[in-house]
Every structure is written in structure tokens, then in C-alpha cells.
Amino acid sequence: MLTVKKVSRTFQSGATGFENIDLQVKRGEVVGVLGTSGCGKSTLLRVLSGLDPEYEGSIQTKSENRGNAFGMMFQEPRLMPWLDVLDNVTFGFSKPSKKEAALELIETVGLKGFEHHYPKDLSGGMAQRAAIARSLLSQPDILLLDEPFSALDAFTKMQLQDLLLSIWEKHHTTTLLVTHDIDEALYLCDRIVIMRGQPGQIESELFIQRPKPRKRGDAVLGELKEQILKELDFTKR
Amino acid sequence: MSSRTEAAVSSPAVQRTKIKPAPKRKWGGALLGLVLPVLILILWETASRAGWVAPYLLPSPTAVVEEMSGMAQEGELWGHISITLYRVFAGFFAGLAAAVVLGAATGYSRIARQLLDPMLQALRAIPSLAWVPLFVLWIGIGEASKITLVAVGVFFPVYLNLTSGIQGVDRKLIEVGRIYHFTSLQQIKKVILPAALPSFIVGLRSGLSLGWMFVVAAELLGASQGLGYLMVYGQNTSAPAIVIGSILLFAVFGKITDEVLKRIQTRALKWQDNLENA
Numbered sequence: 476m477l478t479v480k481k482v483s484r485t486f487q488s489g490a491t492g493f494e495n496i497d498l499q500v501k502r503g504e505v506v507g508v509l510g511t512s513g514c515g516k517s518t519l520l521r522v523l524s525g526l527d528p529e530y531e532g533s534i535q536t537k538s539e540n541r542g543n544a545f546g547m548m549f550q551e552p553r554l555m556p557w558l559d560v561l562d563n564v565t566f567g568f569s570k571p572s573k574k575e576a577a578l579e580l581i582e583t584v585g586l587k588g589f590e591h592h593y594p595k596d597l598s599g600g601m602a603q604r605a606a607i608a609r610s611l612l613s614q615p616d617i618l619l620l621d622e623p624f625s626a627l628d629a630f631t632k633m634q635l636q637d638l639l640l641s642i643w644e645k646h647h648t649t650t651l652l653v654t655h656d657i658d659e660a661l662y663l664c665d666r667i668v669i670m671r672g673q674p675g676q677i678e679s680e681l682f683i684q685r686p687k688p689r690k691r692g693d694a695v696l697g698e699l700k701e702q703i704l705k706e707l708d709f710t711k712r
Numbered sequence: 713m714s715s716r717t718e719a720a721v722s723s724p725a726v727q728r729t730k731i732k733p734a735p736k737r738k739w740g741g742a743l744l745g746l747v748l749p750v751l752i753l754i755l756w757e758t759a760s761r762a763g764w765v766a767p768y769l770l771p772s773p774t775a776v777v778e779e780m781s782g783m784a785q786e787g788e789l790w791g792h793i794s795i796t797l798y799r800v801f802a803g804f805f806a807g808l809a810a811a812v813v814l815g816a817a818t819g820y821s822r823i824a825r826q827l828l829d830p831m832l833q834a835l836r837a838i839p840s841l842a843w844v845p846l847f848v849l850w851i852g853i854g855e856a857s858k859i860t861l862v863a864v865g866v867f868f869p870v871y872l873n874l875t876s877g878i879q880g881v882d883r884k885l886i887e888v889g890r891i892y893h894f895t896s897l898q899q900i901k902k903v904i905l906p907a908a909l910p911s912f913i914v915g916l917r918s919g920l921s922l923g924w925m926f927v928v929a930a931e932l933l934g935a936s937q938g939l940g941y942l943m944v945y946g947q948n949t950s951a952p953a954i955v956i957g958s959i960l961l962f963a964v965f966g967k968i969t970d971e972v973l974k975r976i977q978t979r980a981l982k983w984q985d986n987l988e989n990a
Binding site: 525526545546547549551553555556557558559566567593594595613 | 884885888893902903909983
């Protein structure tokens, strides 16, 4: 689905960013990119989504048109404050053609009844739900999630993680999830890619065979967490 | 110690009573705003009637109303009012059009900003009335020079607010547009203009109030009709009632036009997360 070959993007003459990233994502796979802050994992998503065109290397997707190869969801909802929820979800499309699909997505993310509320009247979690719906409307081949729940409280976070699981079950969306939350990555992903260093490089890869939905307190996941923490050991460089 | 505990038990340290939300006192608020003007009117009327002030300096409110309604009945007043309104609106829309074109250009394009903005900022530093002799020289004493002066007054606040509004658009929202591969035109239409709207409307309102100021200036300096001319006429014929009446008419029309813009503002910006919409 997505093949990334030797892609680098560095700032400040090579001090930050990431370099020589090789990554393959299969159709329907959920890949987590885990790393300490400053290892370039968000920059990787910006490069993939096309927001940052100044990279080296090659990025290939199997999608026919560039328009809906990538859908992106940010750390903040980034809703247009002058549009109501429905118009925000259909943002970027002509409304009549997508209205049905949008209403369905709004229901999926649990915002039915709030179609005509403005973002100022939504809570943080609700706004992020609307943002999920918006990023799914174009039916992107690959959904890029940039620490999507890091600004939410623990309970809302769990609710939205479960929401993502149910969406994947339904749509089988190929997803690249950038996060610094190990539990989140273990709970949601089929594979975890660990980045570290400055500029960041891929340190290791980890397959998680446990079937989803997983238990949050799963012992196997606990062991994997130990292992990841060791990998990320902050004392070694 | 024990007595303190008992006291704490009998009356909790934190006590909250739910208060029913107060009903909206829209009319009450409006009435409150009327109290001072009405008091002043009464005081003014008594002062004039009791002869505390000379009527050739400050005629009573009733005298002002009589004078103006006399002029209205003769039909003379409507001509003055309509020509002044015409000048304000024509100047307003002319200044607005120029400000939208130039403000959008300098706000959006760096080259246009570097090219135009320094010059416009320098022109802004010229006191408005300094233009009058030049405009009269260039375009004569007729309508065009007055409308141009009003347009100059309207132009700058609208221009400045629009440019800064566009430049202040959140980069994060523009990135959302880029995710959808928007063209520049789509980006302007769907993200930049709506996001700059609040600032633009603020510019419209201050532009309009400057427009009213400049129409008075234009009419005071050289006109044979209009409310500003009426004030000069009242001054020359020692008729303070006409001067005061004209001032009041300016106040009324200025307030009405601003109120219209304010309504538009409230309607168009009901999505804003601010105190007014709370």
C-alpha cells in the first residue's frame, strides 16, 4: 500500500528531523510509529501527507489519484470555527454529494444530534470525534494520525481509541499512527516501529500478534511494554 | 477543637446554591441607557426656559425640534439629508472596493505587500484634511471631490484590518486546506476569507464612522447643500438651532448605519467563541 524508501528530512543542517527511513505498510495494516519527542515522527507524517515537500527519497502509494491517497488527523481537531459540525465534516467537498456519507460518519463517531453545533460548543473529545469523521470522509487509502489523542483526558482517550478500533473493523483503513503513548500503540497497532535519535532513525520493529480488541491489562502486552521501554532507554544514545 | 469540628459539620465549608439564571433584561438594559439622555434633555429645557442660558447661544430642545421640523415641512431638509447620505454611501462603497482589492492582495501575496504596503502606510500618515485642497484642485468643488475624500477616509481602516486579518489566519487551518490539495483560490475562498471576516467587519465599522467624519469635513469646507453645509449656514446666520439640529441628525444617521453593520456582524460571527456569544 505504502512504500517509503530512504526518505530523509532534516532541519538545522542535520541536527533534527529524520533520515533514511524505510517503511512498508500493507493494505489494512495499522502501524504505530513510536518514539521520544524530537525524533522526527511528526515530521515523517508531514512529509507523507505532502505538507512538507522538502524531503529526499521516494514515497510510493498504490492509490490511483493523489487526491485521496492520504487522510490526515492532527493533534488538535483543527475544525473551521465558522462551520458547523456537518460542514466541517464535508469540508473540502461539495456538500450535497457527500451529505449522506457525512451524516453516517457523524453517527459512527457518536455525534448524532450535534450536526449543527459550532466547534465552540463542542468539548475537546467531541471536536476530535468530528475531526475523525472529517478525515474519513474522503475514504483515504492511508489514514495518518499525528498523536490524535495526546491532548485528551484519559477517559476520553480510551473512548476514542475504542472508536478507532470499531472504525477499523468496519472500514479496514490502512493507518499510520504516530504516538508517544506506548500503551496506545500496543492497544491499537498490528506493528510498532520504534524511532530514536536526532535525527531520528528506525531503531526496531515489533509485531503484535494478539487479536483485537485486546485487553488493556494484557500480560503479553505488559511484557512488550517492558521491552519497548528498554529499547527506548533514555540513558543510552 | 471539638467545637470547630461541630461547626464544620453543621455548615459545610463549601456551600453552593443553584441560582436560577436571570431572565434576559434586554429592554431593561435599553431603558437604563435612556436615563441619562432624558435627564440631560429635561435639564437643558428647564435651563433654556428659565433663562439661565441665552437662547442665541443655546436654544431649548423644543426650539431645535421646531426649527428642524419647519425645515422638514418646507421640504428643504430632505434635500440636505439625502445629498449627505448619498455622499457617505458612494464614498463608503468606493473606499471599500479599493480596500478589498488592495487589502486582499497585500494580505495574501508577499510581493504585493512589499510593493504596496510601505506606500499606503506612508499615505496613511497624511492628515485627511490635507487632501481637500488637492482634491478640489484636481476634481473641482463638485460631488466627486467630496466622495473621494470620504472614500479615502473609509479606505484605510478597511484596508488595514483586512490585511492584518488575512495575515493572522491560523497556519494550522491553512494546512487542513493543503491536505485537501486546495488551489490558492479555494484556499482563499474556503479558509482565508472566512477566517479574516471578523477583522474585516471591524474594519467596516471603523471605516464607516470615519466616512461620516470626512463627509462633515468635506461639507464644511465647500458645499452648497448637505447637513455639513447646513451647519455652516446656521453659524453664518447665527441660528444655533440649525447647527444643533444638524449635529443631532448626524448622530442619528451615524448610529443607524453603525447599528446595521453591528447586526450584520452579530449574524455573520455567531460562531465566534467570545463573551457576546457566551
